[in-house]
Amino acid sequence: xxxxxxxxEWFTLAAVCLAVALVPLxxxxxxxxxxxxxxxxIYAVMALGLHVVVGLxxxxxxxxxxxxxxxxxxTVVSMVAVADPETGTxxxxxxxxxxxxxxxLFHFPGSYLLVLALAGLVCSALxxxxxxxTLHLTGDYYAIVTLGMAEIMYxxxxxxxxxxxxxxxxLNPPDVPTLFGYKLYYDSAIYxxxxxxxxxxxxxxxxxxxxxxxxxxxxxxxxxxxxxxxxGVPVSRYxxxxxxxxxxxxxxxxxxxxxxxxxxxxxxxxxxxxxLLVCCLVLGGIxxxxxxxxxxxxxxxxxxxxxxxxxxxSSGVGLVWKAWPPEARFLFYGLxxxxxxxxxxxxxxxxxxxGDPFPPELARAWSERATSLFRLGPSxxxxxx
Amino acid sequence: MTDVLRxxxxxxxxxxxxxxxxxxxQVSQGELVAIIGANGAGKTTTLMAICxxxxxxxxxxxxxxxxxxxxxxxxxxxxxxxxxxxxxxxFSDLTVLExxxxxxxxxxxxxxxxxxxxxxxxxxxxxxERKKQLAGSLSGGEQQMCAMARALVARPSVLLLxxxxxxxxxxxxxxxxxxxxxxxxxxTTILLVEQNALKALQCANRGYVMETGQVALAGPGRDLLExxxxxxxxxxxx
Ligand SMILES: Nc1ncnc2c1ncn2[C@@H]1O[C@H](COP(=O)(O)OP(=O)(O)OP(=O)(O)O)[C@@H](O)[C@H]1O
Ligand SMILES: [Mg+2]
Numbered sequence: 001x002x003x004x005x006x007x008x009e010w011f012t013l014a015a016v017c018l019a020v021a022l023v024p025l026x027x028x029x030x031x032x033x034x035x036x037x038x039x040x041x042i043y044a045v046m047a048l049g050l051h052v053v054v055g056l057x058x059x060x061x062x063x064x065x066x067x068x069x070x071x072x073x074x075t076v077v078s079m080v081a082v083a084d085p086e087t088g089t090x091x092x093x094x095x096x097x098x099x100x101x102x103x104x105l106f107h108f109p110g111s112y113l114l115v116l117a118l119a120g121l122v123c124s125a126l127x128x129x130x131x132x133x134t135l136h137l138t139g140d141y142y143a144i145v146t147l148g149m150a151e152i153m154y155x156x157x158x159x160x161x162x163x164x165x166x167x168x169x170x171l172n173p174p175d176v177p178t179l180f181g182y183k184l185y186y187d188s189a190i191y192x193x194x195x196x197x198x199x200x201x202x203x204x205x206x207x208x209x210x211x212x213x214x215x216x217x218x219x220x221x222x223x224x225x226x227x228x229x230x231x232g233v234p235v236s237r238y239x240x241x242x243x244x245x246x247x248x249x250x251x252x253x254x255x256x257x258x259x260x261x262x263x264x265x266x267x268x269x270x271x272x273x274x275x276l277l278v279c280c281l282v283l284g285g286i287x288x289x290x291x292x293x294x295x296x297x298x299x300x301x302x303x304x305x306x307x308x309x310x311x312x313x314s315s316g317v318g319l320v321w322k323a324w325p326p327e328a329r330f331l332f333y334g335l336x337x338x339x340x341x342x343x344x345x346x347x348x349x350x351x352x353x354x355g356d357p358f359p360p361e362l363a364r365a366w367s368e369r370a371t372s373l374f375r376l377g378p379s380x381x382x383x384x385x
Numbered sequence: 386m387t388d389v390l391r392x393x394x395x396x397x398x399x400x401x402x403x404x405x406x407x408x409x410x411q412v413s414q415g416e417l418v419a420i421i422g423a424n425g426a427g428k429t430t431t432l433m434a435i436c437x438x439x440x441x442x443x444x445x446x447x448x449x450x451x452x453x454x455x456x457x458x459x460x461x462x463x464x465x466x467x468x469x470x471x472x473x474x475x476f477s478d479l480t481v482l483e484x485x486x487x488x489x490x491x492x493x494x495x496x497x498x499x500x501x502x503x504x505x506x507x508x509x510x511x512x513x514e515r516k517k518q519l520a521g522s523l524s525g526g527e528q529q530m531c532a533m534a535r536a537l538v539a540r541p542s543v544l545l546l547x548x549x550x551x552x553x554x555x556x557x558x559x560x561x562x563x564x565x566x567x568x569x570x571x572x573t574t575i576l577l578v579e580q581n582a583l584k585a586l587q588c589a590n591r592g593y594v595m596e597t598g599q600v601a602l603a604g605p606g607r608d609l610l611e612x613x614x615x616x617x618x619x620x621x622x623x
Binding site for chain 1: 475
C-alpha cells in the first residue's frame with residue numbers, strides 16, 4: 001500500500017472508532033442503537049481475529065465459533081461460580097437458580113480483566129492444539145476439519161453439565177463482573193468503553209500485524225508455502241502463531257459477547273456463527289482490515305434490523321407489522337453473497353488487486369443494471385416516443 | 386579446490402516412489418555446474434532434495450563438509466543455500482519490493498539488506514522501475530529476474546537455479562545467462578538445471594547429464610558438448 005493509501009486507511013479507521021465513541025452522546029447507553037453498535041464491534045473484533053487465519057494465512061477456518069463459545073462459556077462460568085456455603089466446593093448454578101449466601105469465587109477487583117485475558121489465552125492454546133494436527137492441510141481439507149472440530153466442541157458444550165447444557169447460563173445481577181468499581185452491565189457506560197477499547201486495540205493490532213515481518217511471512221505462506229519455505233520462513237511455526245493470535249482474539253470477543261448477551265447459551269453457538277464471520281470477511285474483501293469492519297457492520301446490522309418488526313403483506317388484512325423469523329437473515333446473507341460474487345468477487349473493500357480496484361466501466365454497467373431492474377414498464381425514453 | 390556441495394548416492398522421492406536412484410555429484414567453490422537431462426529425469430527433484438523439500442531415503446548431502454541431509458529447509462537456507470525454484474513461484478499478491486524483502490527474510494542486518502536491494506536493482510534495472518508493481522502482473526522474463534533477485538538478497542554462497550530460461554525469448558535467455566555468468570564471476574557458486582543444454586554447457590565449468598534418476602554422464606562442459614550421445618539426445622544433432 002502506498003503511503004497515501006495508508007494515511008487514508010488510518011484516517012478511516014480512526015473515524016470509525018470515533019463514531020463508535022460518539023454514539024452514546026446521541027443515544028445513551030441503553031436501547032437498540034448502542035446495543036447494536038456494541039454487537040457490531042464485538043463481531044468486528046472476532047472477524048479481525050478470523051482474518052488472521054483466513055485473510056493473512058489463507059486458510060478457510062469454518063470453526064471459529066469454537067473460540068467465541070469457549071471465551072463466552074469460560075467468562076460466564078467463572079462469573080457465576082460460587083463456593084458451596086456448607087462444603088466449600090465449587091458449584092456452577094445452572095438454570096438461573098442462585099444459591100443463597102454463597103460467595104462468588106472469582107469476584108475481586110480487576111477479576112474481569114484477568115478472566116478476559118484467560119479467555120484469550122485458553123482459546124489461543126485451543127487454536128494451537130487444533131492447529132497441530134492440521135498443519136499440513138490446506139484448502140477444503142482444512143475447512144472441513146475445522147468445521148468438524150467446531151461441531152465436536154458444540155456438541156460437548158451443548159451436553160456438558162458445567163456449561164448449562166441445552167439451558168442457558170444467565171448472568172444475574174450479582175454475577176455480573178465489576179471493573180474499577182462499576183458493574184459491567186451490558187448497557188453500562190463502562191462496558192461500552194471497554195468494548196470500544198478492545199475494538200480499537202484490535203484494529204490497530206491488525207494493521208500492525210499485516211505490515212509487520214510476521215504478517216508479510218503469513219502472506220507469503222498464503223501465496224505459496226513452498227516458496228515461503230525456500231525464503232527461509234519457518235512455515236509451521238508461523239502458522240501456529242497465526243492460530244494462536246486468531247484464537248486469542250476470538251476468545252476475547254467471545255468473553256465480551258457473553259457480557260453483551262448477559263449469559264451463555266450453547267444453542268446460540270452453532271456453525272452459523274462461524275459462517276456469518278466468514279461472510280463478514282468475504283463481503284468486505286478477504287485480507288482487508290477495512291473490509292472486515294464493513295462486513296461486520298452490514299451483516300450484523302442487517303441481522304438486528306430483521307429482528308425488528310417490519311411490514312409484511314398479508315392477503316385480506318393488508319400490511320401488518322411483524323418480525324422476520326431469525327433464520328430469515330441467512331436468506332439475505334445468501335442473496336448478498338450471490339450478488340457479491342456476480343459484481344465484486346474480490347469484496348467491497350479489497351486490500352489490493354492488480355489494476356484498478358473498481359474500474360469506472362464496471363461501475364457504470366453496474367448502476368445501469370441496477371436501475372433496469374426497477375424499470376418494469378417501458379422506460380421513460382421509450383414511452384415518450 | 387574444495388567441495389562446497391556434495392551429494393553421495395542420494396536416493397529420494399515422493400511417498401514410497403523413488404525418483405532419485407543414487408545420485409552423486411559435487412560442486413566446488415566458485416564453480417558453475419550444469420545439470421541437463423530429459424523431462425522427468427529428476428533434475429528438479431535433485432534440487433528439492435538438496436533444499437530439504439523432498440525427503441532423502443538414503444545417501445548423504447554435504448554442504449561445506451557438514452551433513453545437511455533432511456535438515457529443515459529453514460536451516461539449509463540459513464547456511465547459505467538458496468534455490469530459485471522451477472516456474473519462479475513469486476508471491477503474486479506482493480509487490481516486487483516485498484518479494485525481494487521476503488528473500489531477505491532471515492537477515493537481520495537491515496542496512497546491508499538495503500544495499501543489496503540497490504545492487505539488485507542495478508543488476509536488473511526493470512525491477513527497480515517496477516518496485517511497487519504486484520509480482521503477479523510482471524511479464525515472464527521480469528518474473529524470472531524477480532525470482533533470481535529474491536534469491537540473491539538472501540546472500541547465498543551457493544545458488545541453485547531451476548530452469549531460469551523457461552519460457553523466455555532468445556534475447557531474454559541471453560540476458561539471464563549473462564547475469565548468471567556475471568554472478569559466478571563475482572564469486573557465487575552456482576548449480577544450474579537447464580533444458581537449454583547448449584547454453585548451459587557453454588557457460589558451465591562442468592556438467593552432469595541425468596537420466597531416469599541417475600547421473601549418466603559427467604565432465605567439463607566443453608567435453609560434454611562434444612560427446613556424441615549428448616549431441617544426439619540433448620543438442621538436437623541427428
Ligand atoms: N510431487 C510429486 N509426486 C509424485 N511424483 C512426482 C512429484 N513431482 C515430480 N514427480 C515425478 O518425479 C519425476 C522427476 O520429476 P522432476 O520434476 O524431478 O523432473 P525434471 O527432471 O525436473 O523434469 P523437467 O525437465 O520436465 O522439469 C517425474 O517422473 C515426476 O512425475
Ligand atoms: Mg524440472
